Amino acid sequence: MKSLTCCTALLILLCLPDPGFAAETTKPRRTIISLLADGKEIAGLVLLPGQGQRQINVDAIKQDWTAEGFHASGHVQLTMIMENATPITLYGDDLILRSEELDAEEAHALEDLRAMGASDQSIRANPAHLDKDAWARQEAIDKANMNRLASIIKRYGWPGMRFAGAAYAKNAFMVLQHADSASQRTYLPLLRKAVSRGEMPASDLAMLEDRVLKSDGKAQLYGTQYESVAPLKLYLVADPARLDERRRTMGLPPMETQLQQMQQMYESN
Structure with a gap:
C-alpha cells in the first residue's frame, strides 16, 4: 500500500485506457467512482469499456492506493475528462475508486x-x-x-x-x-x-408510469403522454391542479415549459 500526506493539495492523474470488448490480452473492466461528503455519497460515476479514452484529475490532501482501489480525502476536487466532451468537476470530502473485471x-x-x-x-x-x-x-x-x-x-x-x-x-x-x-x-x-x-432518474419512472396508465385507459399522473403531436394535445391528466407539483417531485420541468419544448421540437421537424 502506498500512502502520501501533505499539507498542500496533491494532483493525481489517473489514466483509464479503453480495453475494448474484444481485447485478447486485457479483460474488460468496470471502473466505479464514488464521491462522498459528510460520509454520504453525493455523486457516482461508472466507466465502461467501449466508451473512449478517459482521464481523471484528482486534487486532494491525501491519497492511498490499496488492494481494493484508490482513496483520496481532504478537500477533494474531481475533474473527469472524457473524449469529445466538456470536462466535469465535482467537489467532496472523500473519493473512492475501484475497478472490477467483467x-x-x-x-x-x-x-x-x-x-x-x-x-x-x-x-x-x-x-x-x-x-x-x-x-x-x-x-x-x-x-x-x-x-x-x-x-x-x-x-x-x-x-x-x-x-x-x-x-x-x-x-x-x-x-x-x-x-x-x-x-x-x-x-x-x-x-x-x-x-x-x-x-x-425519477423522470424515467414518471414516463413509464404514465405510459402504463395510458395503456390501461386511465388518466396519467405526470403529463408525459400525448393524444397527438400534430396538433399537440396532452393525454388526460388526473388532478390537473397538482400536476406541476407532482412533476417537480419527479425532476420534470413545469408543464407549460414542457409543452413549449415539445411544440418547438415538432415544428422544427
Whole structure:
C-alpha cells in the first residue's frame, strides 16, 4: 500500500485506457467512482469499456492506493475528462475508486445495451416522416431489443447505473419505454425499485408510469403522454391542479415549459 500526506493539495492523474470488448490480452473492466461528503455519497460515476479514452484529475490532501482501489480525502476536487466532451468537476470530502473485471457474458450484455441505443432510434428519430413500412421495421427492432433486455434482466436484474453506467442504463429504459404494454407492466416494479436505490432518474419512472396508465385507459399522473403531436394535445391528466407539483417531485420541468419544448421540437421537424 502506498500512502502520501501533505499539507498542500496533491494532483493525481489517473489514466483509464479503453480495453475494448474484444481485447485478447486485457479483460474488460468496470471502473466505479464514488464521491462522498459528510460520509454520504453525493455523486457516482461508472466507466465502461467501449466508451473512449478517459482521464481523471484528482486534487486532494491525501491519497492511498490499496488492494481494493484508490482513496483520496481532504478537500477533494474531481475533474473527469472524457473524449469529445466538456470536462466535469465535482467537489467532496472523500473519493473512492475501484475497478472490477467483467466476465465474457457481462461484457457482452453491456455491449448489447450500448448497441440498443442506436437501434432504438435508428428509424423513429424523425417520426413525422415515417411511413407504415418504416414503423414495421422499427417495431421488429423494438421487439428484438426487448427480448434481449429481458434476458439481461433475468441474469443481472434491472441494468441500472451501477451496472451499466448512466448512458447504457438510459438505453435500457428507452427499450422498455418502446416495448409492448405487457413488458412495461412486468418491469415497472423493477424500475420503481431502481429509482428508490438511486439507480435510475425519477423522470424515467414518471414516463413509464404514465405510459402504463395510458395503456390501461386511465388518466396519467405526470403529463408525459400525448393524444397527438400534430396538433399537440396532452393525454388526460388526473388532478390537473397538482400536476406541476407532482412533476417537480419527479425532476420534470413545469408543464407549460414542457409543452413549449415539445411544440418547438415538432415544428422544427
